[in-house]
Amino acid sequence: MTLQQLRYLVTVAECGNITEAAEKLFVSQPSLSVAIHNLEKEMGLVAFERSSKGVVVTRDGEELLSFARMLLEQAEIMQDHFKKQEKSLPKFSVSCQHYSFAVNAFVDTVKRYDADSYSFILRETQTAEIIDDVARGKSELGILYLSQYNEDVLSKLIKKKDLIFEELFVASPHVFISDTHPLAKEKEIKIEQLKKYPYLVFEQGDKNSFYFAEEFLSVLSMPKTIQVRDRATLFNLVIGLDGFTASSGIIDSNLNSSRIISKKLSMDCVMRIGIIKRPNSILSRFATYYLLRLNEILDDSLKL
Incomplete structure (x- = not known):
């Protein structure tokens, strides 16, 4: 096994096509195919399923790729450290x-x-x-x-x-709300006070269970829930709908709206x-x- 073979493996996986990967690597398609085949033979697995449409990474291939990326990254870090390549x-x-x-x-x-x-x-x-x-x-x-x-x-x-x-660090529960929210003047907010307002959460795709949620309040039954994909949309809805989201309490007004404020949540748990x-x-x-x-x-x- 060589670093070159690992680079070939990663490039083929990224391109999804032997021909495209060969062009990107400036090697011939037969040479690339042989290098990948030899690596598969040495590792005792099949990394790709081949077809006329290209290649698809197998389950064993995914595992091999994770090690390949790690080794290539470590090799690059080592070269950078010892060669002192500032450029x-x-x-x-x-x-x-x-x-x-x-x-x-x-x-x-x-x-x-x-x-x-x-x-x-x-x-x-x-x-x-x-x-x-x-x-x-x-x-x-x-x-x-x-x-x-x-x-x-x-x-x-x-x-x-x-x-x-x-x-x-360990954070106590907080919520982000707008500075004009009906609860904005409260020193500490209780969960019951929030139930009539929209709860904004980040959508988690196929893993959309409370175990993978970014917001710990997802374990509770909130009557009004809106899922979003990005932070800007979430904060716009917090302001526009008098919504709220659960958080660590740390926010930067330079990166987010200055109208978003943090309030301590009365809840016995930590993040x-x-x-x-x-x-x-x-x-x-x-x-x-x-x-x-x-x-x-x-x-x-x-x-x-």
């Missing part, structure tokens, strides 16, 4: 739930490593995809929360994917917000700096 293309990817502090740290990382060209990815996405992204090597880090309601299920899934969870990553992996300098800024931003926010 190497900055690359970093993080997948997260919809947290403004995660975006703030990402912005600072991009500014810190600004260059003539770079490839940074921030994926505010569904909970299950965050775990899959990190497991498959698409993202170095993932950010999500655990609570007494979802911890058993998510912890088992994280462990099954050979990942680890590291806590960043353990943290990162997921591959165990024993060497983080790139971009991921390392991102974590540094993330902790600094959280420290500053929690002091307020």
Whole structure:
């Protein structure tokens, strides 16, 4: 097995077509096919199902791809560390739930490593995809929360994917509402007070159960619920419909509407917000700096 074979494997999977991958890699189609076949033979599996329409990754192939991406990423980090290539293309990817502090740290990382060209990815996405992204090597880090309601299920899934969870901070329950909401002047809000208002939640696709929800109130029966896909839409509905969403309580008015305010929720539970990553992996300098800024931003926010 060589790094070149692993690069071939990843490129074929991304293209979904041997011919297109060969053109992208500047190799002949027969050479690429032989390299992939030899890798499959060495690993004792079939990575792709071939047809006249292209290739489809098998279940064994998905597992092999996750290791291939991880090894290629670690090799790149090692080269970057020892060769000190200041002109190497900055690359970093993080997948997260919809947290403004995660975006703030990402912005600072991009500014810190600004260059003539770079490839940074921030994926505010569904909970299950965050775990899959990190497991498959698409993202170095993932950010999500655990609570007494979802911890058993998510912890088992994280462990099954050979990942680890590291806590960043513990948050008490809050809700985001508009500054003109009928409950805006309340010092602390009770769940019963919220039931007549629309509850805004992030849609979770096929995994649309309370275990994968970003909002811990999803375990309760709320009579009015609206699902959305992005943060801007959610906050527009919070303002326009006197809606609310459950949260960690940390919000940045520079990235979100200044009309959104945070109110403590009278509820006996906590959110353990943290990162997921591959165990024993060497983080790139971009991921390392991102974590540094993330902790600094959280420290500053929690002091307020």
